[in-house]
Amino acid sequence: MNGGILVLAEQLKGEPTGVAFEMLGVGRTIADELGVQLEAVVIGGEGDEIASGLGAADKVLKVDMGDDQMPVSDTVVSILDQVSDKRSPALILIGCTNVSQGIGTRLAERRGLAHLNFCTKVNIEDGRPVFTSQLFGGKIFADATLPEDKGVVSIYPGAFPAEAGKSEKTPEVEKIDVEVPESPVVFKRFIEPEIGDVDITGYDVLVSVGRGIQNPDNIELAEELAAAMGGAVSASRPVIDQGWLPLTRQVGKSGMNVKPKLYLALGISGAPEHQEGMKNASMIVAVNTDDKAPIFDISHYGTTIDLFDLVEVLKDKLEEAKGT
Amino acid sequence: MNIIVLMKMVPDVVEPLEIAEDGKNLDKEAIRMMASESSEHALEQALILKDSVGAEVTVAAIEAPELDDALFSASAKGAVRVIKITPEQDGLRADISASVLKEFIKQECGSPGSDTLIFTGSQAIDDLQGELGPTLAEQLGLPFIGVVTSIKPVEGEEGKVTAIKEYSGGLRGEYEVALPAVVGIQAAEQPSRYVPFAKIRAAMKSGSIESTEITPEVEGRGVEIARMYVPEVTGRAEMIEGDPETVAARLIEIFKQNGILG
Ligand SMILES: Cc1cc2nc3c(=O)[nH]c(=O)nc-3n(C[C@H](O)[C@H](O)[C@H](O)COP(=O)(O)OP(=O)(O)OC[C@H]3O[C@@H](n4cnc5c(N)ncnc54)[C@H](O)[C@@H]3O)c2cc1C
Ligand SMILES: Nc1ncnc2c1ncn2[C@@H]1O[C@H](COP(=O)(O)O)[C@@H](O)[C@H]1O
Numbered sequence: 001m002n003g004g005i006l007v008l009a010e011q012l013k014g015e016p017t018g019v020a021f022e023m024l025g026v027g028r029t030i031a032d033e034l035g036v037q038l039e040a041v042v043i044g045g046e047g048d049e050i051a052s053g054l055g056a057a058d059k060v061l062k063v064d065m066g067d068d069q070m071p072v073s074d075t076v077v078s079i080l081d082q083v084s085d086k087r088s089p090a091l092i093l094i095g096c097t098n099v100s101q102g103i104g105t106r107l108a109e110r111r112g113l114a115h116l117n118f119c120t121k122v123n124i125e126d127g128r129p130v131f132t133s134q135l136f137g138g139k140i141f142a143d144a145t146l147p148e149d150k151g152v153v154s155i156y157p158g159a160f161p162a163e164a165g166k167s168e169k170t171p172e173v174e175k176i177d178v179e180v181p182e183s184p185v186v187f188k189r190f191i192e193p194e195i196g197d198v199d200i201t202g203y204d205v206l207v208s209v210g211r212g213i214q215n216p217d218n219i220e221l222a223e224e225l226a227a228a229m230g231g232a233v234s235a236s237r238p239v240i241d242q243g244w245l246p247l248t249r250q251v252g253k254s255g256m257n258v259k260p261k262l263y264l265a266l267g268i269s270g271a272p273e274h275q276e277g278m279k280n281a282s283m284i285v286a287v288n289t290d291d292k293a294p295i296f297d298i299s300h301y302g303t304t305i306d307l308f309d310l311v312e313v314l315k316d317k318l319e320e321a322k323g324t
Numbered sequence: 325m326n327i328i329v330l331m332k333m334v335p336d337v338v339e340p341l342e343i344a345e346d347g348k349n350l351d352k353e354a355i356r357m358m359a360s361e362s363s364e365h366a367l368e369q370a371l372i373l374k375d376s377v378g379a380e381v382t383v384a385a386i387e388a389p390e391l392d393d394a395l396f397s398a399s400a401k402g403a404v405r406v407i408k409i410t411p412e413q414d415g416l417r418a419d420i421s422a423s424v425l426k427e428f429i430k431q432e433c434g435s436p437g438s439d440t441l442i443f444t445g446s447q448a449i450d451d452l453q454g455e456l457g458p459t460l461a462e463q464l465g466l467p468f469i470g471v472v473t474s475i476k477p478v479e480g481e482e483g484k485v486t487a488i489k490e491y492s493g494g495l496r497g498e499y500e501v502a503l504p505a506v507v508g509i510q511a512a513e514q515p516s517r518y519v520p521f522a523k524i525r526a527a528m529k530s531g532s533i534e535s536t537e538i539t540p541e542v543e544g545r546g547v548e549i550a551r552m553y554v555p556e557v558t559g560r561a562e563m564i565e566g567d568p569e570t571v572a573a574r575l576i577e578i579f580k581q582n583g584i585l586g
Contacts, residue, residue: 102458193494302561
């Protein structure tokens, strides 16, 4: 590979996000194997606090932003483009997250580079990085290389160990001067999640429903089952988007991150965006009629029984068991 | 307001997906196409604006299998114009699709004015390379904001909208966007409206799909796909077989063993 690796140290509300460390970890591995430099870019942020925590990088490039709380994606593209002019990296790693959405592809377009999405694995083969991406809701994988090993890669959050990107070392920090352009998109404020309803992050048992629940009337079935187990009902995105349950119940990329003792997934396929919010549950049990559903890959127990055949029976048996 | 909604057809993943003989693509014979979910949300959000503040909604898409059905449905829902861009392209990359759609937008509006919004879906399930919205924004020199779940005009200020964008953990951000702009819609403020089949049939009868031809400019900077494959099941889940009674009994046993039920 002809050039180093540049990682955008993603932040949200002044804190580096998990994917920032995941990217530093995987970036470190590639850099060490191929004998190239790993650099992290930090945009804005209070003092040098964030920069000093990025010791896995050989160098941290710091760009000051004044008091802008949340630089918009177009601005970040412009900054990364200028930083890339100065550093000529071969590989630029960006988080495949809602926060960074649009940055990687726009930067690639501006610099005439290839862009690869949804990367969940990197192997070095014959001195070249080979990237594996998850497509079609996690049902298909693709292995690909970049032309001349140059390009922008969006790294899927939760796919790489964050620990590998954490280091006690104090990195060398260099301040980089760039022109920060005015954008027609202006950040106004954060809107905090409303937890007026039920806080699904506080339950030991979650009965979680997906599109397989079919219609709003069937939510009741899940409510009854959850009640029998002392748990709450959560859901995948389509259920929320249909307005069948409030936003506070959504698990996944945009929704909540939950770690219950039991996550019982009813009619959920297990798309990467859903897995992001629940794969660290202590026990995952999946009920899905499709034996190839990706949810089974991260579940401890599974069954391909129709959820409508199972739920009532399970509820009755649970109540019976409690009664005795 | 003038809203152009770009719509994409993607394979329906409810059907089993198979790999083509070359090992680098999906087997096209085995797939059923449907409008990408977030494109449907983009259309709905445009129609919500049409109903609330008045907007001309145009839907455009590059030719793909089963596209006509999606366009007739869009027309029945309230799009004033539905436009198909030919010829069909095989496995388009976002940068190439963007160059076609950029030409289309230039044909339609010359250079988009401060009453124009271009809506795309947030991210399709098949975009290995690039994302259309931000790439198109770059090619048109327009601002972009994605993962948006609400758009409203800013009161008293022409040519400005308020957009709500999702981050993670239920946290969202409010932004003000000066038009023209490209916006990636993740979910509309309301679920997609239902359209009775009679209306779709009426749209079909009126033959309302316009068509225009644009040939893409292809430049060579795509990724090199070595192989595409159905991932091997890692077999982590212990599968429980049997009738509902048996499965339920076994699940309760497992819950008890793991201290989940008191
Ligand atoms: C930027 C972005 C952010 C996103 N954020 C989130 C997020 O926060 N949370 C989230 O969940 N998703 C999110 N998504 C969407 C995600 O990609 C998937 O579309 C979604 O998770 C799919 O939900 P599902 O599994 O309920 O539906 P589907 O994928 O349609 O799966 C339904 C499943 O139910 C099964 N089924 C059907 N009937 C039955 C039955 N009777 N019994 C048993 N099984 C049955 C089917 O076999 C199928 O596997 C996001 C997507 C994007 C692009
Ligand atoms: N060929 C296309 N024709 C029209 N719109 C498209 C096309 N490809 C992508 N889009 C739009 O861009 C969104 C995101 O797609 P993608 O960039 O492929 O993830 C889709 O939901 C569409 O709104």
